[in-house]
Amino acid sequence: MQLAIRRFKGESGERFAILIDEFGMPLFYPALYVTAQMRGASLSINTIDNALSALKAMYAWQSYYDLNLESRFKRSELLVGHEVHSLRDFMQKPMSSMWPSAGNVLAIQRKQDRVAKDNQYNRMSVIAEYVGFLAGRLHPVTATSAREIAAMVSQVKANRPTLSSQTEKDRSESDFDDNVLDVLEEILKPGGDSNPVTDIGLQYRNALMFTVLRLTGMRRGELLNLKIEDFDFGKYTLKIVRRPDSAGDPRTYQPLAKTRERTFPLIPELMDKIQRYISGYRNKVPGARKHGYLFVTHRPGKTVGWPLSGSGFGKFIGSLSNLADEFSGMHSHALRHHWNYMFSKNSEEKGLSQERENKLRSYLMGWSETSGTAQTYNKRHIKEAAGEATMSLQKKHLGIKSDDY
Template sequence: MRIAIKKFKSGERYVFLLDDDGLPDFWVTHFVTQKLRTRKAATSIEQYLKSIKHLKTWESINGRDLLDEIYAGTVPNTHDINALKEHCAYQTKVFKQRPKADVVDMAAFYLSKTQDKPTVTKSQYVSRVAHIAEYLHFCGEERVKNKPAAAQLVDALAAMKKRLKSDMPRGRLKRQPQSLDKSGIADEVFEDFVAVAKINSKDNPFSNPVIKLRNYLIVQTLYETGFRRSELIALRISDIGTETDQPTLSVICRHNSKEDPRLDEPTAKTLSRTLPISKELRDLLNYYVRSCRSQTKSARTHPFVFVSHKDKIGSHESGQPIVKQTVNDVFNRIRKVNSERFWGITPHVYRHFFNDQLSSCIDEINATVKLEAMRLETEGKREEAKLYANDNIITEQRELEIRAELNGHSSLESGRIYLKRTLKKQTSEFRTKMYAKLKHKVEGGIYGR
C-alpha cells in the first residue's frame, strides 16, 4: 500500500491510500471524504493515512480485517486492542521487507529480546492510536448502521474507541536517542552563517550568481522574519509590501491554491500576519523578482517568489516554485563550510533566533522604563513613577501577546517554547558571574606549566 496525493482542478489536494493494485481503499477514502476533508489540511490527512496504513500492516500480519469482523458482529476485544496498541509503539521500518512467515507469530516477535524493534516517540504513538480509533469507530458505525443489532454494535464501538484511547503513556515509550540541544547556540554563530551566505562572501559554496542571490535571500529572510520554511516558499510577489518607507512581508493562509503546482502544498501553519523587514531586503527581493525570476521559463505561470534555477552560470531556466527540500539543501551546503561551528543551524532554528532577539528587545525596553521610573521616584514623584511603570513595562502577558502577533500564534501559550533559548543564555551568563565571585580558583602549579 502507498499514499498518493492528487490535485483537483479546484486546487484541493486529496490524499489517497492506494492498495497493491493502485486502487484507492474504499473505506479509507470514505473516512477521508466524510470525516476529514472539510476540517483537516492535506498534510494532516496524510498523517491519518500513515496511521491507518500501520493498522493495515497489523491486519496483514495477523490475517485479519477488522471492518469485516465488525460487520459480522465482532468488535475488537481487549486482547486485540492491547496487541494493536503495542503494534503502534513500533516504528514502521520494523515491519518492512519482512517475510510473512517470519512474523505470523506476533507473540514470539514481541517477546524477542535480540530483535531490533525501535519505538516511536510518545506524541507519534498517541496520534497513531487516536487516528486508528477514529477510523475504526467511524467506519464501523457506517458498516453496521443498517443491521438489526446496530444499537448494541454502536455501543460496543464506542467502548472500543474509549479503550483504545485510554491509558496513554505519560513518558516516552522507550528511551530514544536524544536530539542535540540547539538552544545554546551563540548569536555570533547565526550571524556568521548569514555572512557566509552573502553574495560576495569568499566562503559562499555556490557558483551560479543567480542561485547565490536566491539562496542569500532565503537565509536573510528567515534571519529577519523568523518565518517557517513552508511560509517562506509560499511567499508570493504580492506579499512583498509596496509601502516605500515601511517595507513588509506578509504571511497569508491560502490552502488548496489553484496556482500552486506543488502537490505537497506549503501552507501557513499559523495565522496570517504582516512583519516589517529592512528596506535593503525589500529592494533585493524586488530585484530578484524583476531581473532573475522573470527570466525563467515558468515565471508567468505562478505567483511564487522563490523559484528553481539550473545550476549553470548564466542560466535562468526552470522557474518552478522551490520545495521544502530545496531550503534544506541550501542550509546543508552552507553548513558544510564550517560543520563544527554551524552544526546546529537549520531553517527552523532561525525562528528561535528571531524570538530570542525579541526577548532581548523587550528586556532593553523594560530596563529603560525602570530607569526612568527610578529617576521620577528620586525626584519625589512616586505616583507619577508608578503610573509610568504600569503604562510602559512589558509584562509577561503583554510579551506573549506581542510574540503571538509576530509569530502568528492563535494561542498565547505557543510562544513559551521560544523562551528556552533565552533561559539557556541567561543561565550561562549567571554561571560566568558566579565563577568570577568564587574565592578559590584552580591553581595549575607544576601541572599548569
C-alpha cells in the same frame, strides 16, 4: 499488501490524499473516512496525510496478524484486549520495518528501534477514531452495539503512551548563537569563494531565504508560500497570507502557512535584497513569470521556474549541516527559535512588560494571544535569566562583589 499514500491536485486547486493498494486502487473505507470525517471538518491536507500514514500502519498490523477489521466488524466481532495490546506494540515500529521486503516484521529489540512517543500517540489516536467510524458503519445495530463500539474506542485510546507536559523535545538547547549564524551567512554570501553552489542565481536565492528566515522568524511553509504581491515596496512591509488549495500553485505538496495572517515590517536593506533577487535573477528563470511565488527552482529540468518545493528547500537546509561541525543539526525551525530569543533580549533591553512582550510576539509569529505558545519560544531566554538570577543569589550569600567575581 503494500500500501502507499498518493497526493494529487484537483482542477480547482484543492489538494487530495488517498491510500492506495499495490495496483493503485484507493482503499474504500479509508477514502470514505477522509471524505466524510476529515475533509468535512475542513482539516488541512497535511493533517489528512498524517492520518493516512497512521492507517497505513494499521493495515500493516492487520497484515502481520492476519486480521481483517472490515470482516470482523460485519460479524459483530470487535477488538479484544490482547489485540489492542498487539496494536499498541506494533505502533511503536518505524514504518520502514512494518512492510519488509522479505515478508517478516522484525521485533523491537532496542529503544532506538521505536518511533517517538508523540508519533505513537498520534497513530493510536487516529486509529481509535477510525475503528469507531468503521465499526459504526459495519457492525450490525443492536441494543448494545453503540456502547460496545464506544468501549472499544476508549480501550484503544487508553493504550496510547503517556506523554509528558512537554511532548516536543526542547529545541532551545540546540539554538545557534549569533556568531555561528553570522559565519553561515558569510558562507552563503553571493559571489563568495566558500559558497557551496556555483550558480549565482541560486546563491542569491539561498542567501535571501536564510536571511528572511533569520530576520523574521517565519515558518518554512510561510517562506515557500510568499508571493511578490505580498511585499509593499513603498511601505516596506510584508504580508503573510494563507493560501490553502491555491489553483495557481503547481506543487502537489503545497507549503501551507499554519499561523495567522499578519503584516511584518522589513528594513529597506532587506527589501532591496528582495528586489535585487526578483529583477536580477528570479525573473530570468524560464517559467518563473507564470506565477507570483517568490522563491523558484533554478536548476534546469521539468520543474525549472516552479515555486520551490518543500523537498527542494529541505535539501538546501540539509546541505548547510554538512558545511562544518558547528552547523550540524541546522534546521529552519532553529532560526525561528533564534529569532524569538533575540526578540526576548531586545524586549528586555527596552523594558517591555511580560504582557506587552507576549502580545507583540504573538502577533509577529501569528499566534493567538491566549494560546500560550509565546512562552514555549521564550525558554532559552528564561533559562539564561534564571541562571543569572541564581548566580546573583549565590554571590550575595557568599558576600562576593560583582567586581570580584
